[in-house]
Amino acid sequence: MSDFPAEVKYLPTHEWARLEEDGSVTVGISDHAQNALGDVVYVELPEQDQQISAGDEAGVVESVKAASDIYSPVSGTVAAINPALEDEPEKVNQDPFGEGWFFRVEPNDIGELEDMLDAEAYQEACEEEDH
Amino acid sequence: MSSQTPLQTPLYEQHLLAGGKMVDFAGWSMPVNYGSQIEEHLAVRTTAGMFDVSHMTVIDVTGEGAKPFLQRLLANDVDKLVLYGALYSAMLNQHGGVIDDLIVYQMPTGYRCVVNASTRDKVLAWFNQHAKSDTKYSNVQYVEQDLAMIAIQGPLALSKLSEIEAIAGIDALKPFSALMHNDWLIGRTGYTGEDGVEIILPGDQSVHLWARLVAIGVLPAGLGARDTLRLEAGLNLYGQDLDEETSPLASNIGWTIAWQPQQRVFIGREAIEPQRGKCPMKLTGLMMRDKGILRHGQKVITQAGAGVITSGTYSPTLEYSIALARIPKAASGKCQVDIRGKLKTVDIVKPPFVRNGKILVA
Structure with a gap:
């Protein structure tokens, strides 16, 4: 059974987003998504400072089985990418809401988070x- | 087919017990993995693993006309077979495209064909069509068997099997030959590039055999690991590396075509014989040291022209991506693959990539 933590918001395409104390938004994929993908072997992330739109x-994200696109839940500037995924993509399977995060955005409008799904x-x- | 409830093999409950993640595959509910596909893959390369392959179609072909019938329908020649021998063959259409690839065993009363689950309906339709084509096939009978099939694969496969079942002659069993053990047909065959056996047996007995193998530590492995293992071993998958539009000569299985005797006119012979030695395309291997994963359908650019990846994946043994690709025969060395608009440089290598636990590409 997958975890659906209530402190993050979700997209129907299986990304999660968490508003951090510093105002940035962290993005990853859900436990349900990593389960469905199976062993993750490669993650292609956006560039640092890249402008992205919701x-x-x-x-x-590529598992042994398939490649799957990652969509940004919010618009803004990429403030950080998770450097650990370069060599340890399996962190996405092991800890999807923690060490397996993908990237962090400096959002233009945190109101966009309201358009996302809650855990339920x-x-x-x-x-x-x-x- | 997708609207119907998927079929279950006799081992369905065993898969659920082992935590199998079930997916629809060719009309069957099959385990894609039981947790980690990579662990299952590595177990087969280093110790032993087992696969439920009961979804495959077993068809027994008997009657006086059985031999000429299969000699007409198969590109390889069943005349090569001895009792309990196994033969790999393509079945071609008139244009030389591949309808299916299968294994044929010589049985005391005829032949046993093991065909793909995904091609079952069209193979049976093809049999129906051609059984009526000539009076010499009028007494040919071909009957689908309701049997289970377990593949035990890996360097310890035979010793593990022998731990739970005393099987006379198993150690002397040569590759691509089989023996009968009570109701079980045990062939020293597989789809992983490792030693091992495939056992065709009644469904109720398969459940007991599976449970006994689990009890001594043989790891159940799913369709996911089966795919990465066969790709490392350079073995084709029907529907990806073989299809009705493509000549077997462009699919690296020219060696399975029995051109002699000249007077054996198998279906498709006229279409492919002129290409013999002159086929402009080849199916070969690619490997990419760079990050990223090669996938089916990606475009390949070589100095000799364009090609396409037919199967691509992450190789758990090599820890980078490998692929089978159909590219111009003259291509060699390095080439490029278009991955989502970015060109990546890859090496052209001759498969297999891995056999018997050893890496064969540098």
């Missing part, structure tokens, strides 16, 4: 997708 392709709605969406 809904834009911001990277790719996202979990329902996942269950529908599975059936």
Whole structure:
């Protein structure tokens, strides 16, 4: 059974976003998503300082099985990317909401987070997708 | 087919017990992995793992006309077989495209064909069509068997099997030959590039055999590991590396075509014989040291012209990406692959990449 922590928001495309104390937004993929992908072997991340818009392709996560696009939940400037994923992409499987984070955005408008799903709605969406 | 409830093999409950993640595959509910595909892959390369391959279609072909029938339908020649021998062959259409690739065993009363699950319907339709084509096939019978199949693969596969079942003659069993052990047909065959056996047996007995193998530590492995293992071993997957539009000569299986005797006119012979030695394309290996994963359908650019990746994945043994690609015959050395608009340099290498636990590409 997958984890659906309530302190982050979700996109139907399985990204999560967390508003940090410094005002930045951290992005990763959900536990449900890493389960479905299986062993993650490569993550392509956006460039530092890149401008991205909500809904834009911001990277790719590849498991042994398949490649999957990553979309940014918010618009803004890429403030950081997770350097650990270069050599340890398996962190996405091991700790999807923690050490397996993808990138951090300096958001233009944190109101965009309101458009995302809460844990309950996202979990329902996942269950529908599975059936 | 997708709207129907997927079929379950006799081992379905065993997969759930082992935590198998079930997916629809060619109309069957099959485990893609039981947790980590990479662990399952490495278990087969270093110790032993096992696969439920009961979704594959077993068809027994009997009757006086069985031999000429298969000699007409298969590009390889069943005349090469001795009792309990196994033969790999392509089945071609009139244009020389591949309808299926299969294994044929010589049985005391005829032949046993093991064909892909994904091609079952069209293979049976092809049999129906051609059984009526000539009176000499009028007494040919081909009957799908309701049997399970377990592949035990890895350097310890035979010793593990022998721990739980005394099987006369198993140690002397040569590759691509089989023996009968009670109701079990045990062939020294596989799809991983490792030693091992594939056992065709009644469904109820398969459940007991599976449980006994689990109990002595043989790791269940899913379709995911099966795919990465076969790709490292340079073995083709029907529907990706082989299809009805492509000649077997452009798919690295020219060696399985029996051109002699000249008078054996198998279906597709006329179409492919003129290409013999002159096929402009080849199916070969690619490997990429750089980060990223090669995938089916990506475009390949070589100095001799364009090509395409037919199968690509991450290789758990090599720890970088490998692929099979159909490229111009003259291409060698390095070439480029278009991955989402970025050109990556890769090496052209002759498969297999890995066999019997050893890396064969530098």
